[in-house]
């Protein structure tokens with residue numbers, strides 16, 4: 001649940017909120033994601049009674065389908081293990097359900113539902129024909145051998161495959177799921193169905209139908225969105241001190257693209273601590289340690305030498321910066337972290353992760369005039385490039401890195417523009433949270449109206 005007093009909701013929205021709390025007890029992340037959207041929608045329901053009459057909000061908050069299943073597998077010692085698998089097919093008004101799969105011990109229904117709910121708006125905002133969904137498991141890949149990960153992925157897909165299809169539901173990666181896991185899942189899907197249905201999963205390796213730039217897309221998109229946001233106020237990233245949290249897929253490529261824009265990226269983290277590298281992160285070394293060796297940021301610091309120091313435990317938000325790019329996980333920037341960022345001279349926060357900033361922190365940051373880009377907008381480059389992968393798979397084509405990157409950048413600039421103009425139109429100029437929520441909502445709501453009560 002949110003850790004700050006909420007703005008009072010319009011009574012039609014308050015009724016939806018009550019119903020969500022009653023129907024989904026204990027799912028605090030889902031409650032938080034819904035509250036944050038409802039808080040933006042007052043001016044929309046006032047202007048568009050047709051959305052209220054058709055119960056669009058009640059329908060949007062109730063997933064179209066939720067699948068929970070047992071995932072049995074055998075570890076390297078021969079012991080039988082059981083995990084829980086999820087796929088929440090949230091909304092298909094705009095296209096097939098689309099969204100990642102997360103493997104992390106913290107996964108439960110509330111996490112998958114918050115992610116699926118966010119995905120609906122994010123995907124709509126991208127302007128591409130994709131609905132929203134999310135999946136995952138409480139499986140912890142940390143310390144598991146390659147064989148164990150493969151057997152887990154195969155068992156997970158043995159159940160999930162019956163719910164998927166290139167026109168039905170198209171998963172991709174998220175925390176704990178990258179090209180390796182997508183490859184094993186696609187292999188199992190192909191074996192069970194006897195179909196080389198490339199468009200059923202995105203984030204595949206380049207050699208098995210994957211798209212150029214998908215690996216880099218989320219992080220690149222975050223940096224491009226941040227630059228657009230700064231540009232709108234006559235500033236830029238160049239020469240500015242940036243801190244990134246996490247050191248996974250999103251963090252690495254956000255850091256790389258920020259460097260290309262001239263920023264000094266001085267810190268990143270993992271769940272064990274953070275590294276400060278005053279010379280600027282060495283992306284080649286970071287990729288070697290994290291992607292190829294599956295190591296820790298502590299290993300990066302050791303290998304990097306005296307310029308870099310590792311701080312065991314603690315929060316990376318202790319490191320002063322002008323631009324903060326949270327790219328690890330939900331609720332990682334708390335109120336006290338936000339206060340520290342403001343004090344340290346932070347001018348912009350862009351969410352690479354999904355919902356990494358608590359409501360209290362968002363309120364503090366925006367209240368202090370810090371530019372704030374919500375994940376639905378800032379991290380949409382990943383799923384947008386997934387949609388480009390689906391497009392290439394459907395036409396049995398493959399595009400160059402340069403062409404795909406140009407498409408991604410055009411999409412990110414379009415999302416920025418849509419957020420900014422929508423926020424201004426609905427009376428909150430400069431409020432990217434309102435802009436993203438309202439623009440995403442209207443696109444889905446109009447599609448739902450057009451499709452009737454289904």
Ligand code: NDP
Nearest residue numbers: 174175176218246247248249250270271328329353354382
């Ligand atoms: P990865 O698994 O590649 O990396 C996750 C990183 O975040 C790791 O450094 C991990 O550290 C850290 N992390 C994860 N959970 C926690 C936690 N509970 N506490 C502290 N650190 C944590 O995942 P991604 O980079 O793909 O995803 C990162 C975020 O970006 C997520 O919120 C995801 O939903 C979001 N996202 C991802 C997209 C994608 O295309 N992959 C697209 C859009 C958003 P450790 O290894 O120690 O766990």
Ligand code: 2IT
Nearest residue numbers: 099100172174382383386
């Ligand atoms: O949160 C996200 O947008 C993702 N994990 C990517 C989803 C996708 O389908 O590429």
